[in-house]
Amino acid sequence: MSKIRKEKSKINSIQFRVFLLILVFGLGPMFVMRYGVLRSFEDREVSAKTLEISNQSKLLATQIASADYLNNQNSEVIDAQLNQLSNVYDGRIMLIDPTFTIVKDTYQMDEGKVITSQEVVTSFGGTVNSRYDRTYGYLEMTLPIVNPTNQDIMGVFVITMSANTIMANRDFYRSQANVLVIILTILIFFGAVGCSELLIIPFKKMRFALEQRKNGLMDEEIHVRGCAETEMISEEINGLLNNMKVLDESRQEFVSNVSHELKTPITSMKVLADSLLAQEDAPAELYREFMEDIANEVERESKIISDLLSLVKMDKSATKPEITLVNINEFLETILKRIQPIAQAANVELVLESFRPVSAEIDEVKLSLAVSNLVENAVKYNNKEGGWVHVTLNADHQFFYLTVEDNGIGIPEDSIEHIFERFYRVDKSHSREIGGTGLGLAITRNSILLHRGAIKVHSELGVGTTFSVRIPLNYIS
């Protein structure tokens, strides 16, 4: 089975195809040329012979006319000339008179017989006929015998001659051509094998390099020089390998971040519990205080876990989004109503401004997470007197636009490009104090990308931050 597959893949290979193409395009024209050259050589020989005979016959016709040979075959001179001519051309000459009777036959077989072949009849009308029979190897001509004085047609020559010399010449050239064809065929065959081998070398190198890479024997980038195609392919493969490397690194980083984040509250709880245990007869207040701290850590641990779960759910391959047509104005009002008490507690004014009624196809749960994170962040990172958060909604025929603007602490310029990364926090201790996990914006971004939307941020340290979101009104799967 695998042998058949191997054979099949050999036939399907570029190498075999190139070999076949060179063979076909090399040998094809050569055979056509061989046939054409031999054929035209033969045709030329035949027409030269025909012309020669026709000239000889014209000369003879004058003498036949003056000796009135067609009516009276008593001229030894003409007999001799006819016999000589038939000997020279290794053939037979017959003279036909106007009654279609054979008056002279150099073979002396058919004299006195009548001949009414089409060629003879048309020659009495002045036509010169010639026919070359390739199979039996003879040339037959019928020519009118024209009286040179009055141009009357007195009779017809029928000349049948062997085409042996033509065929012998043709066979000679044919054998010469065959030798040439054999030599060229061998050269083209080996040329085709060599060319196809040469062409495939860069691909073989590439395969070798890929195998080395796959087996871990090589770690650097793949560079297969030799032809533009393989160079291009190797560049693409390097790009792909780099993407995979980046993906692998980011996965590893994520796993180590997750472990670290999950371990921190557990370590704190262990320290708290250990220090309680170490104290004999610890007062009840201390127990209470430490238990409160432990409860906070448990809460934090559970927040990290629920954020991680939300992040996983945002992955399109994990779950299919549940898309429904939602009134976005009401959707935002509900979210803001939920966050309002938190804003009030933080002394932050929270305002929603809708410029028009908007309905869009969204996954309500997932987009609600994204918007909540943005608004909660705007409230959380806003510890100023007179702090405010403005949420606006607008739309055109294609998208709806959402902005969440605050006059809070702002984000330092060098942190802006990192804030959407998982577990990234500008000020770790501050964020931790206010219950941040560093996963909120990663969830937000994934949710918006799931809706084929886009998010931008503009921030000035100490002045405030604006997040602008754009989402298509119709969900594109």
Ligand code: ADP
């Ligand atoms: P966290 O759970 O820590 O809030 P996020 O992913 O939501 O994590 O945000 C990442 C970081 O971006 C935050 O730690 C915070 O420093 C910064 N950030 C997010 N939103 C704002 C904002 N509106 N104003 C100032 N800083 C912000």
